[in-house]
Amino acid sequence: MxxxxxxxxxxxxxxxxxxxxxxxxxxxxxxxxxxxxxxxxxxxxxxxxxxxxxxxxxxxxxxxxxxxxxxxxxxxxxxxxxxxxxxxxNPLPDQVAQQGIALLLAEGLQPVIQPLGDPLHEEVWTGPVELDSPWQQIYFTVHAAELRRLPREQLLKPDKAVLRLVALEAPERLRLLAPAVAALDCSWLLLERGNYQCGELTLLRAGCxxxxxxxxxxxxxxxxxxxxxxxxxxxxxxxxxxxxxxxxxxxxxxxxxxxxxxxxxxxxxxxxxxxxxxxxxxxxxxxxxxxxxxxxxxx
Structure with missing residues (x-):
């Protein structure tokens, strides 16, 4: 030390x-x-x-x-x-959250949306099951009690502020998104290996x-x-x-x-x-x- x-x-x-x-x-x-x-x-x-x-x-x-x-x-x-x-x-501005969700969906990636709500009754929002990656399937199993699957139209217009927007995928696929994510008015982080043994892309409010x-x-x-x-x-x-x-x-x-x-x-x-x-x-x-x-x- x-x-x-x-x-x-x-x-x-x-x-x-x-x-x-x-x-x-x-x-x-x-x-x-x-x-x-x-x-x-x-x-x-x-x-x-x-x-x-x-x-x-x-x-x-x-x-x-x-x-x-x-x-x-x-x-x-x-x-x-x-x-x-x-x-x-310190949630994402609504417009930036919508842009990030739209970007992931356009790339065929499943968004993991963590909305601002009552901490004692947390929710995780996501889209149709066919977009799930193998790593997200594990994540959604762990958080099954909090999971809400929403249609694409509702995902693109969340009715609560979004604290974090996350994608769990192979890191090489997430790296291809870096230029588009960097163009958004947000802070973002790409981990090559997160807690679910895959790449983890996180979008937060700018400066958060x-x-x-x-x-x-x-x-x-x-x-x-x-x-x-x-x-x-x-x-x-x-x-x-x-x-x-x-x-x-x-x-x-x-x-x-x-x-x-x-x-x-x-x-x-x-x-x-x-x-x-x-x-x-x-x-x-x-x-x-x-x-x-x-x-x-x-x-």
Whole structure:
């Protein structure tokens, strides 16, 4: 693990989920649980920043006994936990959402539409089953309870704001869409390999990211960004890691992610989150306690 320069007080810890908090097998290690519990006991607010929805993030937050606003949909939504109250939303403009959906349909790709609604009763919208890719079939099976299949005409005119628009396909096919997507007034991200073992193309409101949501949350909590520590592993974490006081990249992260961070920990198969919390937050907190100061410092 690398050692960054000294940092100011750390009051907010933001952790990505997939590839970071979770092991490759999708589990949270006992070491990570203990480190997060100790960070919270030291007075640090611990939260999660993820591309996931509230439903499958709230269960993880509950497992870790977190009581803090959660950053969801790649930064398009912040939801108070456990109440489920929306604190912040940053959806796509209606016209841009319609343009993105029309582009995917014109290319024969199935849109995965994640609308803004009640976080306690989330929905996923999509089109006719014949457009499903094999990877989307897996996704739709996982989210069967939230799935609504709509006719093309209704897809093109959604009656709710759209938080995220996603396509799950072979990466080489999604790469061909890059010029057309880049022409839209939106932020977009193409992952070569997402959580469903395929390419993942995501469209968000222009400027929307985990980084902007972390900044919004820090503002809501009256915490300077210099007093925020974040841990992540993927391209959608780059902005977040570079913007906070101390960004830490997982050991298995790409060179681009590591370059954006100020420190690197071990991989998610080697308790990287626990090691990062221990080294850069808890060790400093203990030192601070020994100096009779009840605050934690990122070193």
């Amino acid at each position: 690398t050692t960054p320069p000294a940092q100011p007080t750390c009051k907010l810890l933001v952790i990505d989920i997939d590839g970071t908090l979770l092991t490759p097998g999708g589990e949270i290690t006992e070491g990570t649980r203990a480190a997060i519990a100790e960070a919270r006991a030291a007075g640090v607010i611990v939260t999660l920043a993820t591309a996931r929805r509230y439903g499958n993030t709230a269960s993880i937050a509950h497992e870790l006994a977190l009581a803090a606003p959660l950053i969801l949909y790649d930064g398009a939504l912040i939801v108070e936990h456990p109440s489920g109250r929306v604190l912040y939303s 990211s985990k980084a902007t949501a972390v900044a919004a949350l820090a503002d809501l909590l009256h915490i300077p960004l210099t007093e925020v520590m974040a841990i992540g592993d993927n391209e959608n974490d780059i902005g977040m890691l570079s913007r906070v006081g101390l960004g830490i990249a997982m050991g298995q992260a790409s060179a681009a992610v590591k370059q954006a961070a100020r420190a690197t920990t071990t991989s998610n198969s080697e308790d990287g989150v626990a090691r990062a919390i221990e080294r850069y937050l808890l060790r400093a907190a203990r030192t601070s306690d020994s100096n009779s100061r009840s605050r934690s410092t990122c070193l």
